[in-house]
Amino acid sequence: MADTFSIVVLISGNGSNLQAIIDSIAREQWPIEIKAVISNQSSAYGLQRAHAANIAVEVIERKQFTSRAAFDHALQTSLQHHNPDLIVLAGFMHILAPEFVQAFNNKLINIHPSLLPKFKGLNTHQRALDAAEKTHGCSVHYVTTELDAGQVIAQAQCDINTDESADSLQQKVHALEHELLPKVIHQLSQNTKNS
Numbered sequence: 001m002a003d004t005f006s007i008v009v010l011i012s013g014n015g016s017n018l019q020a021i022i023d024s025i026a027r028e029q030w031p032i033e034i035k036a037v038i039s040n041q042s043s044a045y046g047l048q049r050a051h052a053a054n055i056a057v058e059v060i061e062r063k064q065f066t067s068r069a070a071f072d073h074a075l076q077t078s079l080q081h082h083n084p085d086l087i088v089l090a091g092f093m094h095i096l097a098p099e100f101v102q103a104f105n106n107k108l109i110n111i112h113p114s115l116l117p118k119f120k121g122l123n124t125h126q127r128a129l130d131a132a133e134k135t136h137g138c139s140v141h142y143v144t145t146e147l148d149a150g151q152v153i154a155q156a157q158c159d160i161n162t163d164e165s166a167d168s169l170q171q172k173v174h175a176l177e178h179e180l181l182p183k184v185i186h187q188l189s190q191n192t193k194n195s
């Protein structure tokens with residue numbers, strides 16, 4: 001289909017966000033094709049989710065390569081081969097090299113479990129609790145050369161209850177992520193169509 005918007009999803013683990021994307025596309029019948037799921041971990045459960053949905057999978061692991069540059073190059077080559085309209089980082093645990101980010105300028109988005117610019121990096125739920133925040137949430141942002149610092153596209157937020165734990169907060173934020181990320185992908189696909 002000429003006006004099908006294509007994406008590639010990069011994962012490292014469970015892939016619950018990948019599942020949310022797969023389910024939303026099917027449920028809403030959006031003209032969006034997931035061309036491939038690429039994981040940098042062969043054990044990632046998300047690979048099974050992709051298999052179950054008949055999506056092509058690729059495993060590109062750092063340990064297969066002698067250098068980080070060689071790994072980045074393999075990933076870049078694969079993405080250039082698929083040539084998607086958008087590359088979605090959904091729990092992809094690898095910091096991309098500047099050359100890589102520049103090669104896919106404005107085509108890379110990431111889901112991050114905090115209300116950016118607060119709590120870049122890891123352990124965001126515990127850090128939000130430690131900082132006595134009243135609200136927390138997630139952000140979808142463009143990927144730039146600086147970690148978790150690219151332009152925020154959309155956010156979703158929840159209250160932090162007085163008896164909240166990092167685990168309960170993580171569950172709440174995950175539920176928000178599963179709504180937000182597919183919506184943003186759909187919105188971007190619509191913007192492309194209308195531009």
Ligand code: GRF
Nearest residue numbers: 014015016017091111112113
């Ligand atoms: C999510 O919390 C996402 O915000 C972060 O990594 C986690 C991935 O979860 N970047 P999953 O693999 O999609 O279940």
